[in-house]
Amino acid sequence: MLKRLARTMAFLVVLTAFLPLSLSVDAQESKVTEGQRLAMHTKPAVVRIWDGYTGVFQLNNGNQVPIIYGGSGSGSIIHPDGYILTNAHVTDLSHQGEEKGQQLLFQLLVEKLAKAANANPNDPDIINIVRQNSRLIDFKHIHHVILPNGDAFPFEIKAFGAPVGQGKDVSIIKIEVKNAPTLKIGDSDKIQLQDHVTVVGYPGAADTFDSGILDQKSSLEASITDGKLSAKKNTADGAPILQISAPATHGNSGGPVLSDTGEVIGMLTFRGDTVNGQEVSGFAFVVPMSTALEFVKTAGTTNQQGLVDTRYREGLDLYWDGYYSNAILKFEEVKRLFPQHSEVAKLITDSQQKIAEGKERGSMLPWIIGGGGLLLVLVILLGGGLIIIVVMMRKKKAAAAAAAPEAGVPAPHSYGQAPSGFGTPPPSLAGIGTGQAAFPAPSAPPMAGGDKTMVVGALGGGIGTVPVGFGAVVCTSGPMLGQRFEIRPEGLYIGRDGTLSQIVVNDSRVSKRHVWIGPRGGRVAVVDQGSTNGTFLNQPGSQRITEAILNPGDVIIVSEADVARFQFQK
Numbered sequence: 001m002l003k004r005l006a007r008t009m010a011f012l013v014v015l016t017a018f019l020p021l022s023l024s025v026d027a028q029e030s031k032v033t034e035g036q037r038l039a040m041h042t043k044p045a046v047v048r049i050w051d052g053y054t055g056v057f058q059l060n061n062g063n064q065v066p067i068i069y070g071g072s073g074s075g076s077i078i079h080p081d082g083y084i085l086t087n088a089h090v091t092d093l094s095h096q097g098e099e100k101g102q103q104l105l106f107q108l109l110v111e112k113l114a115k116a117a118n119a120n121p122n123d124p125d126i127i128n129i130v131r132q133n134s135r136l137i138d139f140k141h142i143h144h145v146i147l148p149n150g151d152a153f154p155f156e157i158k159a160f161g162a163p164v165g166q167g168k169d170v171s172i173i174k175i176e177v178k179n180a181p182t183l184k185i186g187d188s189d190k191i192q193l194q195d196h197v198t199v200v201g202y203p204g205a206a207d208t209f210d211s212g213i214l215d216q217k218s219s220l221e222a223s224i225t226d227g228k229l230s231a232k233k234n235t236a237d238g239a240p241i242l243q244i245s246a247p248a249t250h251g252n253s254g255g256p257v258l259s260d261t262g263e264v265i266g267m268l269t270f271r272g273d274t275v276n277g278q279e280v281s282g283f284a285f286v287v288p289m290s291t292a293l294e295f296v297k298t299a300g301t302t303n304q305q306g307l308v309d310t311r312y313r314e315g316l317d318l319y320w321d322g323y324y325s326n327a328i329l330k331f332e333e334v335k336r337l338f339p340q341h342s343e344v345a346k347l348i349t350d351s352q353q354k355i356a357e358g359k360e361r362g363s364m365l366p367w368i369i370g371g372g373g374l375l376l377v378l379v380i381l382l383g384g385g386l387i388i389i390v391v392m393m394r395k396k397k398a399a400a401a402a403a404a405p406e407a408g409v410p411a412p413h414s415y416g417q418a419p420s421g422f423g424t425p426p427p428s429l430a431g432i433g434t435g436q437a438a439f440p441a442p443s444a445p446p447m448a449g450g451d452k453t454m455v456v457g458a459l460g461g462g463i464g465t466v467p468v469g470f471g472a473v474v475c476t477s478g479p480m481l482g483q484r485f486e487i488r489p490e491g492l493y494i495g496r497d498g499t500l501s502q503i504v505v506n507d508s509r510v511s512k513r514h515v516w517i518g519p520r521g522g523r524v525a526v527v528d529q530g531s532t533n534g535t536f537l538n539q540p541g542s543q544r545i546t547e548a549i550l551n552p553g554d555v556i557i558v559s560e561a562d563v564a565r566f567q568f569q570k
């Protein structure tokens with residue numbers, strides 16, 4: 001009977017094991033395409049650029065006339081310190097200077113007043129009359145980079161070529177940010193005819209929010225088009241130029257053109273000629289990166305990707321694979337490093353929603369819901385069967401124990417020999433976990449590995465070591481974000497050298513053996529080991545500590561550069 005019951009239970013276990021395969025909801029709801037990956041990787045580093053001037057002219061008749069002159073283009077961040085690649089013609093107004101800007105505003109004022117008076121704006125007399133009867137009372141230089149989240153930063157030109165038709169249409173500008181997301185520059189010489197390309201930018205044709213159709217926030221959402229390399233040509237001065245079939249228009253200038261690997265192989269510079277006064281889509285021209293790299297060097301920078309790029313892509317991979325809790329940890333680190341990031345806040349919210357819906361990979365909620373009554377029946381049968389087996393085994397052991405003395409078998413508590421299995425309790429320990437006494441301490445021989453105190457597990461029903469709890473430290477910032485380390489009786493070290501420290505932070509600003517954390521006088525203490533860059537408690541920039549007692553929630557900051565943080569949890 002026992003064997004038959006065991007076979008039945010085994011069948012139920014196998015059936016239950018296969019149940020999740022048919023009833024569970026896959027955490028990855030749909031396969032992510034390569035195009036979607038490229039878009040999400042790219043969008044945070046593509047920016048909008050505004051360049052121009054505004055002014056207000058006071059007329060002698062008491063009227064005031066506002067004038068605006070300028071335009072917008074696109075660009076891509078190529079270094080975490082805010083270096084941006086764009087066209088020279090996108091930033092040409094700033095390059096010409098504010099005096100030229102004031103002249104342009106006056107010229108527009110003349111055209112506006114002449115049109116109202118039905119006069120010729122090029123007539124010298126008209127120009128003199130306007131000059132004598134007007135003065136500029138308010139003048140502003142607009143030279144801003146708009147990040148995809150909407151934050152604006154004034155830019156400074158670091159390298160400048162020449163606008164379209166006058167030379168190499170390249171400009172390198174800089175804004176004051178740190179840890180910005182970036183794009184990787186690729187080898188434009190390797191691209192071949194009919195290779196697929198993707199264009200990202202802010203075309204003016206998509207800015208229909210002024211008409212009331214789209215909201216203002218829509219201007220922050222980059223447009224993505226694609227096409228192929230149509231031709232390799234040269235400008236009149238001999239500089240190489242690429243022609244692509246991807247749709248592009250005013251506002252796309254300076255925006256990145258990407259290969260299928262997500263690398264920038266060029267940037268939009270000008271469109272094809274009009275036909276009968278109309279733009280013809282699908283004929284756009286691109287400055288190759290082989291040309292742009294000359295100006296990157298002139299600007300004194302390089303193309304470099306930072307920690308934000310690494311953590312963001314790690315988070316996306318986890319998110320797409322359905323590991324939403326781990327993805328949130330990555331996205332939160334990105335947000336701390338670069339608060340202006342345009343995507344992570346939405347991804348964190350969406351991840352939390354999916355966790356609440358039980359869509360995280362490994363979650364039992366979809367299985368339980370999908371299995372319904374069948375799962376409940378199987379659990380009841382399996383649990384009931386196991387109870388029967390345990391009862392029958394106990395009866396069998398009790399019968400064997402009662403007959404043992406007559407057969408010359410030693411009594412239960414006469415430990416003349418070591419148990420046959422390490423850590424395996426003799427039959428007399430069947431009541432462990434029910435409040436019964438286990439073996440009497442005076443007569444019990446030491447177990448193998450006598451340096452450990454062996455005690456009966458109060459809940460586990462077995463024999464094992466019970467460590468004294470000193471708490472743990474959890475990394476809340478740094479390369480080991482989210483990892484938890486139990487504090488040992490002998491303590492543990494944080495440092496750069498793996499032969500000297502249990503927690504290794506591979507950073508030159510961390511000493512080989514930087515700080516020790518461990519029990520001292522019944523409490524847990526943190527002791528700096530004479531580190532070069534110091535250890536701090538709770539607040540970066542506070543006074544360096546030599547030794548301190550930790551309270552639950554205290555945060556240990558490694559190095560004045562805030563390389564890593566560990567929170568003490570009891």
